[in-house]
Amino acid sequence: MSNNTKENTALPIVIIGGGIGGVATALALSNKGYAVQILEQAPELREIGAGIQMPPNAFKAFKALGVLEDVQRLAAYPEKLVLGDMLTGEAVFQSPIDEGFVERFGYRYALLHRGDILETLLRACRASPNIKLTTNSKVEKFEEIDDRVLVSTADGLTYEGRAMIAADGLWSASRASLFGHAPPATDGYILCRGVVPVKEIPQELYSQSVTMWGGPELDFFHYPLRRDEIFNIGASYRDPGIKFEDGYPRGNRDTMNQRFRDACPHVKALLEHIDVSKAWILYDRPPLKEWSKGRVTLLGDAAHPTYIYISQGACMALEDAVVLAEMVDSHDAIQDAFQAYQKARYLRTARIQFTSRQFGELYHAVGVQRELRNHLLSAADPRALHDTLAWVFGGIGQIDPTA
Numbered sequence: 001m002s003n004n005t006k007e008n009t010a011l012p013i014v015i016i017g018g019g020i021g022g023v024a025t026a027l028a029l030s031n032k033g034y035a036v037q038i039l040e041q042a043p044e045l046r047e048i049g050a051g052i053q054m055p056p057n058a059f060k061a062f063k064a065l066g067v068l069e070d071v072q073r074l075a076a077y078p079e080k081l082v083l084g085d086m087l088t089g090e091a092v093f094q095s096p097i098d099e100g101f102v103e104r105f106g107y108r109y110a111l112l113h114r115g116d117i118l119e120t121l122l123r124a125c126r127a128s129p130n131i132k133l134t135t136n137s138k139v140e141k142f143e144e145i146d147d148r149v150l151v152s153t154a155d156g157l158t159y160e161g162r163a164m165i166a167a168d169g170l171w172s173a174s175r176a177s178l179f180g181h182a183p184p185a186t187d188g189y190i191l192c193r194g195v196v197p198v199k200e201i202p203q204e205l206y207s208q209s210v211t212m213w214g215g216p217e218l219d220f221f222h223y224p225l226r227r228d229e230i231f232n233i234g235a236s237y238r239d240p241g242i243k244f245e246d247g248y249p250r251g252n253r254d255t256m257n258q259r260f261r262d263a264c265p266h267v268k269a270l271l272e273h274i275d276v277s278k279a280w281i282l283y284d285r286p287p288l289k290e291w292s293k294g295r296v297t298l299l300g301d302a303a304h305p306t307y308i309y310i311s312q313g314a315c316m317a318l319e320d321a322v323v324l325a326e327m328v329d330s331h332d333a334i335q336d337a338f339q340a341y342q343k344a345r346y347l348r349t350a351r352i353q354f355t356s357r358q359f360g361e362l363y364h365a366v367g368v369q370r371e372l373r374n375h376l377l378s379a380a381d382p383r384a385l386h387d388t389l390a391w392v393f394g395g396i397g398q399i400d401p402t403a
């Protein structure tokens, strides 16, 4: 902890939400000597879903958080990122993840199980005397009074904090109470997943690469996880019949099969392994320029939820955590730290949100747009993707969005 802090630091910083963002932030602050109280509404901290792609910028954050080796031990590493055309079954673009990539960006491109990331961060949190983690604590209200924030939970308790960080996700009630209620936006795409032991996947369908099959208003992806133990697959398509429910809606196999009727045999064979009992509706929100007010700020999906197409939502939450802790440590007043944090982050996270949308359009291209995509990408330099996303992979140091 910096010794220039003039505030009363006896009170903890209260974090709402024990997802990847909240837990990483607790760890980042605790590493700098700050006391933290996490309040999580669920009875236990757990991640749903399986695979998550983590480009090198996430690893810069893991290093700053002190969990780099632990995460690296659990990762699988693809040799290539492949874009295939779902209708022809042919690869249109293949980008190597090789020594040149590592030299340029510092780390490899990794594939991780969400549960493994959360558990690694939690283990580090549990080892810290600075962090208190309380589950079954749904925050219902917060109020800034003088030099503190009072945070009230559904079980009638009130927590006093020096400040509050809302890492309460896509549907953040804290964001709604600070900046007004507005539902997140969706283009109507849902995602159903499959997690299959690699030994059950026929040899001809297995690939060690991250493969994204782009189709007309469809996509399908697969990659291995947990050092090749499991095969993570996902099918995404439009299903306007599905509405948000509390929890996860069900997919519909008939609708899915109908949507993928023209897919190549490879995708159709893997489609059988998709579990439709749970679907994720894909959302984002338009970027905010300001997401801090006084002693309260937002972080992760609460601040800047993004479409999944460049695999950056959780990475942005990790980067937020590192930058926020740096700002808290380098400012006397926490309100100034929160302003500095949002200033450092809003253009980079906005660019991620816009770029994710553009990649979604590329994957889902129809008609002439699809032909143009295939024509241009099949002639492109395999390293063009490294150049295009260098500002993403380059990481948290590059907060200048034009870098």
Ligand SMILES: Cc1cc2nc3c(=O)[nH]c(=O)nc-3n(C[C@H](O)[C@H](O)[C@H](O)COP(=O)(O)OP(=O)(O)OC[C@H]3O[C@@H](n4cnc5c(N)ncnc54)[C@H](O)[C@@H]3O)c2cc1C
Pocket (backbone or CB within 6 Å): 016, 017, 018, 019, 020, 021, 022, 039, 040, 041, 042, 051, 052, 053, 054, 137, 138, 139, 140, 167, 168, 169, 170, 172, 173, 191, 280, 299, 300, 301, 302, 308, 310, 311, 312, 313, 314, 315, 316, 317
């Ligand atoms: C299908 C899919 C695939 C994805 N793939 C990738 C990928 O490959 N790479 C990547 O980087 N990102 C990916 N993402 C994005 C990533 O999952 C999210 O960006 C990330 O999990 C956000 O973390 P968070 O901590 O901000 O929010 P969350 O994980 O949503 O955590 C919010 C927490 O707050 C708690 N909470 C909410 N309200 C309250 C309350 N009132 N009181 C107390 N607790 C509360 C919730 O219970 C929850 O635990 C993907 C997302 C989806 C949907």
